[in-house]
Amino acid sequence: MADAALRLTALAQELLGQPLPVRVRAWDGSEAGPPGAPVLVVKHRRALRRLLWKPGELGLARAWVAGELDIDGDLYEALDLMAGLLWERGDGANAKGGLGAVRDPRVRAAAGEFLKLAGPGLPPAPPPEEVRGRSGTRHTKRRDKQAISHHYDVGNDFYALVLGPSMVYSCAYWEDAGTLEGAQRDKLDLVCRKLALKKGDRLLDVGCGWGSMAIHAAREYGARVTGVTLSAEQAAYARKRIADEGLADLIDIRVQDYRDVRDGPYDAISSIGMAEHVGSARYREYADDLYALLKPGGRLLNHQIGRRPERDESAYEIDAFIDAYVFPDGELAPVGRTLSILEDAGFEARDVEALREHYALTLRQWVTNLERDWARAVRLVSPGRARVWRLYMAASALSFERNRIGVNQILAVRPEEDGASRMPLRARVWRADATA
Structure with a gap:
């Protein structure tokens, strides 16, 4: 042939x-x-x-x-x-x-x-990197923990190779910085400024990852931070970083479901790249829980990937590749639906900033990091796992560039009892020459 x-x-x-x-x-x-x-x-x-x-x-x-x-x-x-x-x-x-x-x-x-x-033959077995054996209802605590473990508990060294020194696994903010590390630092600082953090404030970081947001908020703003994650590997890594920074008295990292946090109220909550795991059926519960954990006048910064709306929303299907190999049970929603649910829960939405192009730039940097040290990446995980990451990150970069998906920071506040937000009158500043 x-x-x-x-x-x-x-x-x-x-x-x-x-x-x-x-x-x-x-x-x-x-x-x-x-x-x-x-x-x-x-x-x-x-x-x-x-x-x-x-x-x-x-x-x-x-x-x-x-x-x-x-x-x-x-x-x-x-x-x-x-x-x-x-x-x-x-x-x-x-x-x-x-x-x-x-x-x-x-x-x-x-x-x-x-x-x-x-040629002849039975259907080949799926590669071992594919998620199998899922059962029960989506987004129960047990199933969510399994899904998070599949994606995040693959080795901190592999994530360090891909993400670089910042260890931030969400889109960077490319306003002034020329490096990935600098752009991630600027994103963390943007979140802190939107939350108006100050010394002594209690911050809950939902889905705290490897501790980067918690460390920045504590070190630069003097906040007292509680970070929660379902990944034991992330938590261990974050605790070591925090100890090395001398910030253990300001930061508490827990392996805990956000639904089990009961020690509010908090002055502020950051949720950066976590809400995609919540699921549409549980999103109102997510919004209600965060609202209950905030004090009146407290702020929420919800940083979340969103998809374009479908003409027939009932026809929406989870991406087959992403579901099987990358983020099991992950679901994307249009930003309008996210805003509606947050406001239904009692929040007042004060600002929405679209960062779609920022994520495309970030993903291309991650792909470059992976390809630059490909042989080591394969040794750290497996050839199949490394190939999953290369495909998903490159395809995702194109999806952001072509406006198939976006990412948005929603700043919301839990109003005071009299309805006041205690937010400043000055709107976010846009530069007249700010064009892509």
Whole structure:
């Protein structure tokens, strides 16, 4: 079989109704497709069997994680070219039934040829990095802890390699800083300023990660911080950093679900990149809990990824690759829905700042860090896990750049009993020359 690439591109065009925008290199060494385009390398016929049994994004993701597919050339360009076949097209009506569920005779014939090219065999087992064995109701405390452990308890050294010295796993703020570390410092300081932190204030940091926000708030503003996380590895790392900084008297790091925090009231609450894990069914509970933990006049800074609204919100589906390999049970909501639920819980929304482009820049920096030290990353986790991260971060960067998703900081206040917010009259300052 010396023409596998030519046969693949012809079959793909028949099945998809359009030519592949990338070049294909098959396991037999053959190539076909647009000259000069990034090359989709199909290293093993097993990748085709994965697509037969799971057409669409999840089948492609399994083949990528297993190392059966690769990209020769610019990964961002390749993903951008294929976006119309993935995120913008969706898995399609045949994803559940496989290619055998296709009714069009011409497409069924092409599917049969695809089956011959894939070769005999049962559906390959998913790569070990895929989440399996989930049961019970989403977003119970037990299941949330398992989901968080899957993503975060993969080794602090690996996260340090990707995130850099700041150890901040959310979008940086690229207003003035020229480095990732400086931009992350500026983001943490922006949060502290929006919360109007001062010496002695009690701050609850929900989803505290490796302790960066807690350390900044305590060291720079004299705040007394309680940080909660469900990741034991994060907590251990954060406690060591805090001890090394000499801030143990100001910061308490707990392995605790935010729903179990009972020692309010707090002067301020920061929730940075955590609310995506809450889930739509639990979001009002999340808002109610944080409202109850704040004193009247206290501020909440909710930093959260949001998706574009769907015309039919009931048709929204969680991204198959992200759910299976990255953030199990994670859900995104439009920023308008988030605002409505926070206000329904009693908060007054005072400011919304969109940071979409900032996250794209941050993700590209993380990809650069990963690719720069790829061999060590593979040793720290596994080849499959490293491939998961490279794909998810690069694809996410493009999603932010193309406005498929965004990220927003919502500053909200729990009003005083008389309705006052105690917020300053001066609005956030915008520079007249501030353009992208």
